[in-house]
Amino acid sequence: MGERQPPSETAAALKFRATGAAGDTQPRSPILQRLLAYWQSKCGPDGRLPGRTDLDPLDLRTLLPNIYLIDVLPEGGFRVRLLGEAHVAVYGPGLVGRTIDDIFPPHSAAEFNRLYSAVVRRRTHVINQGQVTWWQSHEWLRYEGLHAPLAADGVRIDCIFGAGAFENFGDDLR
Secondary structure, three states: OOOOOOOEEEEEEEEEEEEOOOOOOOOOHHHHHHHHHHHHHHHHHHHHOHHHHHHHOOOOOOOHHHEEEEOOOOOOOOOHHHHHHHHHHHHHHOOOOOOHHHOOHHHHHHHHHHHHHHHHHHOOEEEEEEEEOOOOOOOOEEEEEEEEEOOOOOOOOOOEEEEEEEOOOOOOOO
């Protein structure tokens, strides 16, 4: 393991809440609705989960800027495997291959870790809504996310597949 790097100065501050098991189970964003339907179509019988190899980038080409993949690490924690352009525009470049704890300040990392842990614990998709702000421009964005488990063997969750929909709402929250 390499030395822990400081959190990214371009990482976004965030406030969000996760729903899904007992709350909203359907996203509001059309992008996320399409992605949820796609993920559900890949789920197998008897609760078997799809794996990364079940996802076809050609099926998702119009959604790729909004998509991300997060590895669930065997020793605990989460690492960014893939980050679409919409996420890079908010969180900054250079995050692929880094763990959540190495990217974000402790409070924000804890929020992401709770969210991804909820996906693993619930074994189903989780939807969250909230607000993010860019460190550099301090521009507030509304955010809705869809986070769904993937399992190479259909059972043990090893990756989280998701997407975010971002919407600028200006100075409403400053």
